[in-house]
Amino acid sequence: MDIRPLTGGLGAEIFGADIRDGAQFEAIHEAFAKHSVIVLRGQSVSPDEHLEFARRFGPININRFFKPVHGYPEIAMVLKEKDQKDAVGEGWHTDHSYDQIPAMGSILSALEMPPYGGDTLFVSMGAAYDALSPVMREFLGGLWAVHSSRHVFGVTTLDSEAAKSGRLSNASAATQDARHPLVITHPLSGRRGLFVNPVFTTHIEGLNAEESAAILEFLYEHCKQPEFQCRIHWQAGDVTVWDNRATWHKAINDYHGFRRLMHRITVEGVALSS
Numbered sequence: 708m709d710i711r712p713l714t715g716g717l718g719a720e721i722f723g724a725d726i727r728d729g730a731q732f733e734a735i736h737e738a739f740a741k742h743s744v745i746v747l748r749g750q751s752v753s754p755d756e757h758l759e760f761a762r763r764f765g766p767i768n769i770n771r772f773f774k775p776v777h778g779y780p781e782i783a784m785v786l787k788e789k790d791q792k793d794a795v796g797e798g799w800h801t802d803h804s805y806d807q808i809p810a811m812g813s814i815l816s817a818l819e820m821p822p823y824g825g826d827t828l829f830v831s832m833g834a835a836y837d838a839l840s841p842v843m844r845e846f847l848g849g850l851w852a853v854h855s856s857r858h859v860f861g862v863t864t865l866d867s868e869a870a871k872s873g874r875l876s877n878a879s880a881a882t883q884d885a886r887h888p889l890v891i892t893h894p895l896s897g898r899r900g901l902f903v904n905p906v907f908t909t910h911i912e913g914l915n916a917e918e919s920a921a922i923l924e925f926l927y928e929h930c931k932q933p934e935f936q937c938r939i940h941w942q943a944g945d946v947t948v949w950d951n952r953a954t955w956h957k958a959i960n961d962y963h964g965f966r967r968l969m970h971r972i973t974v975e976g977v978a979l980s981s
């Protein structure tokens with residue numbers, strides 16, 4: 708297989724791999740550990756093949772809120788119809804950071820893509836951390852942040868287009884809150900990285916509301932710098948794997964009037980430590 712880095716910070720494209728072939732998993736996993744985001748071009752997998760590949764990474768985490776693929780409760784549909792306005796995942800986020808044990812990562816398979824747009828952006832949280840001053844790193848290293856699913860998937864969101872159209876449901880199950888170190892040591896690489904995100908993080912413990920909001924705002928602006936990003940431009944059939952403990956991601960909603968359909972499987976992680 709041919710592995711080509713997408714940027715100096717994170718992400719790689721892989722050509723000539725076959726995710727159905729278990730013998731290739733070690734090389735694919737090595738690329739994943741090194742680049743945090745890998746896009747495997749030209750896979751066109753069935754739901755069963757997608758699941759078999761995902762299970763090589765670990766046990767599956769069944770998402771509580773996304774509409775599942777018929778007959779496959781482990782596979783979430785990430786869908787925007789041509790007459791819908793909002794895309795799921797438009798804000799910068801880390802999947803499942805509201806869980807006590809956040810997901811290891813997600814595996815997204817592109818089924819139907821618009822003729823243009825619909826890319827996904829990623830940020831390296833390790834690169835963003837490394838670029839902070841030693842004094843700021845020291846300060847952040849002692850902090851914990853709280854994350855929640857309530858304001859994103861809960862009963863206050865029942866008016867959203869995604870809830871009304873049935874793409875998201877089960878709002879009464881959105882009761883998860885979790886606290887994690889603001890700086891984590893990555894369980895696979897040992898690299899230190901920031902672990903807060905604009906969608907699910909509610910506040911930093913121990914600071915007053917103004918202090919917490921100001922620090923989070925500063926970190927979010929810092930992390931959004933293009934130097935820490937990579938961008939996946941999808942073709943139908945591609946499969947992308949990302950590490951939630953090392954990245955943020957964001958779906959670009961720039962293909963109004965066209966349908967985009969992805970299947971997503973999320974893999975269980977481990978408790979995070981500083």
Ligand code: SIN
Nearest residue numbers: 785795796826827958
């Ligand atoms: C997600 O946020 O998990 C989906 C990303 C995408 O649709 O590009």
